[in-house]
Amino acid sequence: MSRFLPLLAGTTAMALVGGSVAISGSLAGAPMFTVQALRYAAACLLLVGYARARRIPLVRPRGADWAWLTGIATTGLVIFNVALVEGARHAEPAVLGVAVACVPPLLAVLGPVLEQAPASRSVLAGAVVVTAGAALVQGFGRADAAGLGWAAVTFACEAGFTLLAVPVLGRLGAAGVSVHTTALAAGLLAVLGVTVEGPGAVTRLTGPDLLAGGYLAVLVTAVAFVLWYGSVRRLGAGTAGLLTGVAPVAAALAGTALGAPAPRPLVWAGIMTVAAGLALGLVPRTAKIDDIVTSVDALR
Secondary structure, eight states: OTTHHHHHHHHHHHHHHHHTHHHHHTTTTSOHHHHHHHHHHHHHHHHHHHHHHTTOOOOOOOTHHHHHHHHIIIIIIIIHHHHHHHHHTTBOHHHHHHHHHTHHHHHHHHHHHHHTOOOOHHHHHHHHHHHHHHHHHHOOOOBOHHHHHHHHHHHHHHHHHHHTTHHHHHHHHHHHHHHHHHHHHHHHHHHHIIIIIOGGGGGGOOHHHHHHHHHIIIIIIIIHHHHHHHHHHHHOHHHHHGGGGHHHHHHHHHHHHTTOOOOOHHHHHHHHHHHHHHHHHHSOOHHHHHHHHHHHHHHO
16 A cells, blocks of 8 residues: 555656647647746746645755756756657657657666665566557657657656656655756746747737646646656656556547547557556565465475
């Protein structure tokens, strides 16, 4: 039971992220930096309100904390969004999706290193299986050299969003990391918005743009960030990383619910593979083996 709530939190966070694909796509014609700046600013205010309502102390970052937080905001939020937009001009969405799907094995290897904890072979094996399943769900698309480069950037930024938080989660907590990273991202994106898109870009946002940005601010940022970082803090980056396989599954199922064609057999095979990888990496095995050994010894 001690792992159930963080597992549920991480799964919910990834389901929210995956289910938001259609919403994010509706912002393709909007001023990207401006709408994202508003999104993260609104999310930051919501997170501060949440922390005060729950009486969660927001610890002030100090020293190296700012470097880690700036790294998260710069790579995991700002550059990641740029990579998705620029990458979409040179590669099919599936290419970028597969790049993100390759993150679990990296988290399974580097997460324990940053946490100074022993690595788990079952988590690594599960991560590889989850990645294979997620790739089947996403499908494989075409890309030119620039598209592959942006896919690599997307992969690195997605990994950085989790790994760079590990050193500060213990001191700042999930709410603290979420508040400070969204504040930093909002500031960086606001500067980019004014510089690249112009001060008047905000006036070009339509009602649907603001509604989509509001949805992303509330569910995919404020809610999902706290749930995800809480899961990483309790489970470790490697174990929590397995749950990223839920995102493409949620995207596929959400698309069907919104009127897209039913998933093809290959997609269903990918969903089953993701489920198998989660079972491989999450189901405790050591305890079962120890119980068997104890039982055998008792019979002797």
